[in-house]
Amino acid sequence: MVDSINRIATALESAKVITREAAAVATSKLGESSYRHYSEGIAPEQLRELLNSRNSREVKDGLRRIIAIIASGEGPIDVETYFSDVVKNITFGEAKIKTLVCIYLQRFAESDPNLALLSINSLQKTLIDGDPEIKALSIKALADIRVSSLHPIVLHSLKKAVSDSSGSVRSEVGFAILKLFIARSDEFAEELLQLLDQLLSDADPQVVSSAVLVLHECFPERLDLLHSHFRYFCSVLHRMDPFAQAAVIDLLIRYCKMFLPRPKVVNSSSETGESVPLPDKYNEILFPVYDTEIHPDLDLFLKSLERLVYSSNATVLLATSNAFLQLATPAQFKKSRLPQALVRAVSSSSNLGVQIILLQSICLLSSIDPTLFLPYVKKFFVLPSDDATVGSLKIKILSILTNESNVKFMVKELKYIISNSKSSALVIAATNSLAVCAMLSPGWEAYIIKGLISNMEIDKLPTAVLGSYVDVIRVLVQRNPKRHLSSIMKLVKVLDARKALSDNARASVVSIVGEIAAFEYKICPDILRKLAGTFAYEGSETRCQILLLSAKLLSYEIEKFKEEQPNETYDFSQSRIAQICQSVVHLASFDEDFDIRDRARAISSLYDTGKYEIATLLFQAPKPSPKMTLINDDMEVGDHIVQQLGDPGLDKFVMEYYKMIPWNDEESNDTDDLRNPATLKDYSRYASSLSGSFTSGSKSSATHIKQESPAGISHTPLASHQGKKYRLQTLDEFFSDIPSTRATKKKIIIQEESSSEEDESDETDGADDGDEDSTDQSSSSSSSISVHNNN
Amino acid sequence: MFIAFYITDSKYSLVFQYLLSSKSPSFEHLRTKVQEVCPKLMSDANTTESGTRTNDGNGNLNAVRQPVGKNLELYKYYSSTNKLYYFCLTSACSSGSKCSPFVFMEDMDRLFLEYFDKDQLTASKIKNNYDRITMIFYVCVSGGVPAAGKLYSNSVKKVVPVRSDLSKIITSTAHTLQVAVQRQGQQHGERFGNKQSRFETDSSLESEMVPWRSAGLKYTNNEFYVDMTEEIHVTYQKSRKTSGSNLRFDSSKMTMVCGTINGRATVRCYLSDTPSVELQLDLAGNDMGVPALHNCIENKTDLSNLKFIPPDGKFSLIQYSIDLDQVSQSRRYNSCVGLITLDFKDQLGTKKDEFELTVNIANSREVESIQDLCIGLELQPPTDNNSQNRDTTQDSEFKIKVLRNTHGRFDNSVVSGKGAWIFDKDTPTGSLPVLRGCVENSTGLSCDAKVQRVSLSYTHTGQLISGIRVKAININSQGTTGTKPFKGVKYMTTTGDYEIRS
Known part of the structure; x- marks a missing residue:
């Protein structure tokens, strides 16, 4: 009897366990937290079972657990032992499983190259997938696998994919070039460069973005590649990705310095209109009023940069400011409203690193030309919420911007910081800045020394602060000891009264006494x-x-x-x-x-x-x-080093970033034809006109992104705009991206240039027109087939 | 070149790591290394204590960037909204502005919020979504550089589809349950469709007009919300009559030392297909300066009329900063900014030991109440002529005692001479709170009450401090037969640094 009851009890118990498990699985589908709970409970052996399952949901559960273990950096399970179990799931059709396996491969392929090769076949199969996203993923995954025997295969695949109809595939090719370059730069450099060159002339700004990023990383010295793309880049600059914008601006600055003639500065105040070349040092134009004569291509570049002041990305703003510093006159810099944008970026950013870099740049720029930031001087008043580093940089900028007209409120502000701030770093910075204010006139000097000494007498200050007081006083007094005899007497009194003064502060005072011995023995x-x-x-x-x-x-x-x-x-x-x-x-x-x-x-x-x-x-x-000068005269331009008492100055890289690149003044034989734009490779039109699988609703409002296409750029859309032309051009289109078919291409160019500007303006616009006519052609698979024919 | 990313909570324990290759160090390795080379980078003491005490803030990047080992640099970014630290390990490169790792981490942080459509990302949210976060990183980093053009939430969503789980729907307050269920059903259908026929996937990809918006979006309820937020940073100087005595009763003049309004328009857009939106702003005579605009805005010069094809979901449309120090602006804001005027009088009473804070909350049609009103008070340490006394016991011992207050409560801070007048959650507009207090030192003797500075913080909705308003939102969704879009605008004003010096 008891036995049977026991048996029933155990049965019930096991049933309870089963239901609990079932409940856990069931609830896991409801909330994220409960799923995590379930996922964390997966045992190592169970994990292998899940990974080997044929049910995609179970595989996904297994993979998610694997990824979670990697990401959390903990857990009892060594995920590398599941290598083969994970990698074989690459054959699953579902995108998520594929992506997760690819992430796993990226991380572990190196440690087991032989097993990693198992996945190659199925990855390569997906290279001819119809879905561009899957194609892009495969390219990315292939290039990520760092196994040297694989690289030639990848290179081969890239050569195929570089003319894919989808932009995302082509931009992925760009990144794959980067990865191959890192792995095998010595062997593949030439071939990779050819591929990259092809991407640079792409009509899709996204593809160009990735291409310039790669160019900037891999071949920063190959500026000659930019000849035929210069004008095109200028025109699409504002449509590129922000990170690519920064890279391309860096490249184009150096390009301009190398290949474009130095601008001339024309004195517009005099009748004669004398002109000098733009000086090497930024702020050395002697004329009070001047015009600038610049090469039209440089003008194009600067004009396109002016649109970037609205960027929310600090990297872009910095690159743009560097461009104006390097290539333009102070007047042009001011006109670009870039200083205002930099100030805005500082005040609206909550990213400490960005704030510091921006402020350091402002510090450097204003030490080169204080008038740039003079209108915004109050923006550099320290706010209570500012970080100490930000605060001291702001104070440093204030001291650079000090002049006769603003010294009054500047001193007031600095004194407020000194007497109220809780941060000694700020107080020290403010004290040092006061020294700069004091140098403007003897009146201020006397006033400030007096103020500092009285502060020393009253307040109980940390030793570091007191030390900086004495330092500043010493520097000021030493400039003209006779005038400050009474101050020195007071200092000595302080020395007598305050025994707790720090050692070096006392030492400074004693050495000042030595200074006055000469005349006031x-x-x-x-x-x-x-x-x-x-x-x-x-x-x-x-x-x-x-x-x-x-x-x-x-x-x-x-x-x-x-x-x-x-x-x-x-x-x-x-x-x-x-x-x-x-x-x-x-x-x-x-x-x-x-x-x-x-x-x-x-x-x-x-x-x-x-x-x-x-x-x-x-x-x-x-x-x-x-x-106590802020700018050392013996420094080169761009090394305008901001030096202050007891201050290590700016980070070195900021100086290096703004270092002036010399103009290439050699008479070059290059003509402007050099920069005649190359033909754009516009695969998207090509694809869409063939596949033409559009929904009617998508037509709508593509016209919104109007591109101010400068006259120099000839767009060669390969698809037709009118239906009747369509049949004529199919063959051309097929071969159009093969460079040897020049003759046929020319015809198209002529046709296009005679057409209205709207056609030229935007390729998506054109793509729409094209697809409207060709809806009957449909069938998306044709696009992928045609691409392969092409290659 | 990026090597690895780590996300930690505010106590520097790992929440998430993304390692780009098998050679990337795990967080455990990194932490031991960091503690050896630059322990300040991962200790709280750096940010709170030593930043104020030691001579740390000398203006270089060391607080947020440190070389760890040969050719390796570690960058740190603190996301104040999520209270998470981001770390980015990169290989050292000599050129460049060093800015991009910081910007990239910030972008990723924003991208997560946009992707999950949340206002805050918690550590447990990340832990629940390890797979997604990893995939997002996988999409956004390619070959150790930011994947250009992929850093829009839509392209991330394309690769990593948003999961619409039930709990999110239940917690979602913005939509009724009914609507949510409908949408979920629809999204399921959509995804199912994608899986089924490649044909449709292709079409949606090819018809993409702009990189930030995917094509073929469908919503049954078309909704478009604009959240305008402004943050005030002002400092006033109250002119002080040094002669003291009864002159203090005169309402002395306030002048602005410096001031900025940082504004932001965040849009949440749930519209079908590819509409074009026109947002007309009434700038109320303000000069927005050079704002940061989202890439989608075409006419960057005319700020009162913004035209754009919106990205899907949440995004930041415009970030501007109004400079109150400009001559044209300063006249408007010279005496006060916003609804609340704060004034104080000190050295009152026969013993000059009393002070009074007066808050004037103006009436407003748009604003019903002020949230989280709080006034911070800091008094000058009472000056004693007897200097020996100062050296021995110090000025530390003195307390603020409240005599009378109409609203809220007063909190004495641990630091003497500081306190905060904290109001209830909501304070109705049109009220006139007053607080009168006195100062006592430890022995109970009264001493001079001199206000050093007063700070103010509050939040209110319904009105922007600059008076900027949205005039109209025109949504032009051509040819679609969807429902008429629902448009909403929300205004919010908060204070950043609002300080009155005496």
């Missing part, structure tokens, strides 16, 4: 007397400075004595100074710092042996006043 001995008393408690830098100060004073003293009584010998025992000095030297010769001990020995030997002239030379040599 009489106060110095007293200062030294006070310092000597506390010598042992000072930090090493301060001790060193006290030692030097004492030696200095002694040398002044001896000199004075010699002037008064040239024939007497100086009596050390009678002189207070000498005694103080002796005691300091004595203390210093037992110092724990060997440098101080050495100095003490040197000084005592100098005076002991009576070599006073050498002492005078050593201790009374005038110091060069520290430079």
Whole structure:
């Protein structure tokens, strides 16, 4: 009885387990979280079963688990052991399974090349798939497999796919070129370059985007490839992908510098209209008002750049600003409204890295030409929510933009930061900027020194901040010590009152005292007397400075004595100074710092042996006043290094990015015909006119993207616009992308150029027209067949 | 060249990783390396503490970019909406502006939001969708560079179809259940159709007009929503009469130190086929400067009349910034921006230990109430003439005591001299909240009350601070027989940095 009850209980128990499992599977289809729960419960052995299943849903579950393990970077299962189980699922028709297997292959193919080759066959089969997305996926997957024996096969497939009718396939070919180049650049470079050249003249901006990205990565030096594409790129620049825009701008800048003549600057204020070539340094145009004479192609490029100021991508804005810096005059830069766009990008971005790079660029640009950002100076006031790095960059920009007219509110703002900010980095930056403001006029100098010293007296400040105060004061005072005698006296008082002052700040103050000894000797001995008393408690830098100060004073003293009584010998025992000095030297010769001990020995030997002239030379040599200029004159343009007190300056790459590329001033024999546009390869029209499988609704509003096609560009749409021409051209179309058929092509060009501009304007427009007429031709499969015939 | 991507939560524990090849280091490896080479990159201390304390902010990129090992660089991006860190490991290259990894990570972050059609992406959402996120990365990165032209959510959706699960439908508040079920049924049908006949797939691909919009979209309810959001960043200076005493009662003048309005129009578009949309804006005399426009906008010069073929789903149409410091603008905004005017008086009372905050919330037809109103107050430490005293006990011990307040509650902060006046969730417009308080030090003695700065934060819907409005949305969907599109506009104003200095 009990036994049977037990049996029933266990049966019930197992039934419960079964239902629970069933419930888990059932709920997994409902919510994501419960699916994850189910997925995480898959056991290793079960996973293999799922992967080997013939049911696509189970395979998908298995693959999702595999991907989840990879992505989470944890889990007890080593996914590499499932290699063969995963890879064989490539034969499944479903796109998602294929993609997941491809992701797996990309990650692990290298570790097991032999097994990876299993998938090649079925991937290659899908290369002739009708769906361009699947084709693109196969190309991507093939190129991703880093197995060297495979590369020739991939290259072969690329040669076929490069003239595919679908843009997404062709742009994938572009990336495959990049991958092959990375793997086997030495062997395939030439062939890859040919393929790439074909893609560069594609009519689809998306394909061109990928092609220029690849060109920028792989063949950045092959600027000659751009000859025939220059004008076309300019015209489609705004339709490319933002990342490609940045790449193509970089390429075109160098192209312009290389192949286009240097623009001329014409003085429009004078009658004669004298002209000079655009100077190498950006801001060196001497004429107050000027016009620019530029080559029409360069003009085209700059015009197309002006449209990019509305880009939301900071990389594009930076590239554009570089282009204007390199190729245009300051007037053109300002007119482009690019500075405003940069400022907008800074204030609206929440991406710290982007903000920093933008601000550094602004910093650099404004140090080259402050007028660019002068109208937006208030945008660089530090906001409470700003990061410390952003804040200090903003302050740095403020100090660059300081001039007589805005110094008043600038100082006010900086003082506010100094007295209110909680971040010492900001306070230090602001203090340093104040120093720049102070250099504008003696009035400001006095005001600022006074303010800083009074701040030192009142506030309880962190040592780093106090140190920067002293640094700034020292720099300012040293420029003209006579004028700031009272300030120095106050500083000394602070030195006396604030024992907690940091070592180097105290050392700075002591060294300032040494500076004034030359003309205001009489106060110095007293200062030294006070310092000597506390010598042992000072930090090493301060001790060193006290030692030097004492030696200095002694040398002044001896000199004075010699002037008064040239024939007497100086009596050390009678002189207070000498005694103080002796005691300091004595203390210093037992110092724990060997440098101080050495100095003490040197000084005592100098005076002991009576070599006073050498002492005078050593201790009374005038110091060069520290430079506080923001821009070092000896730097090249583009290296306009922004230097500030205690500041490491900008990141190096920003300078490198804006480094001026020299113009190629050699007289070149190239004529402008060089840049006559090559014929565009427009596969899309070709495909659509043949397949013509359009729904009527899709016609609608393609006309919206009107392209301002410049006169230089001849579009050669290969499909007809009118139905009756259609039959005439089918053969041409078939061979049109084979370069040898020049003769037939010419005819088409003539036809096209005589047609109205609207036809020229947009290929999608034309594609629509074409497909409307050919709806009866239909059957999409014909498109893929025809492509293969073609090759 | 990108080598790997990692997403971590705010505590730097891994949420997701995408490794581009078998040689890419896993996050565990990377973390040990980072802790060895540049521990600041992955520690919170960097962002919160040392950024303010040490001499860290000297203006270079080290806070967000560090070389790790030979030829490797690690970039960091913090997504404030999702509270996630993105890391991108790249091979070092000498040229270029170094900007693209940051921009790319930001783009990916945005793309995830657009793809999932969410306002926030949580770590568990990523964990639930490992396969999708991986696939999205697979689509968007090719050969270690951004896959040009694929970074639109529509092309991602094409490769990684959006899953329409039931829970999403239930939680979706924007649509009624009925509508949602209908749509789901339809989408199922559509996908089924794609699988069935290649013919249709082809047609939809070939007829693509613009890279950002897939063809052949079908919606039973055509909907088009515009969300306009503006964020104010202003700083005012209240002119202070130094002579003190009763002059404080005079309402002293406020002048703007600097000000910016950052605006954004986000569009959610669920329209069939390929319509063209015309969005007419009433700029109310504002100068938008040089805004960032979505690629789809054709006429980039006329900002009051934007014409575009919208991408499907959610996207950011325009991002502008209104410069309030320009002469033409500053006159309008000189004394106050927005509905709320804040004023304060200090050194009141016989002992000069009292202060008063006055908020004036103007009446508005469009705005019913202000959300999350909060006023931050910071007082100057009471100055004592006796300097010995200052050195010993310090100025730290003093407290703000509230005498009278009409709305909300007052919170003293841990840092002395700081506090926040926090209002209820909703404060009706047209009200006049007042708070009066006094300052006491630790021994209970009253001391001088001097306001150092006051900050203000709030949110309200119904009106933009600049007065910009949408005049009309014209949707021109040619030839389709769908239902008349439903159009909606939402305005929202928030504060970024609103500060009054004394």
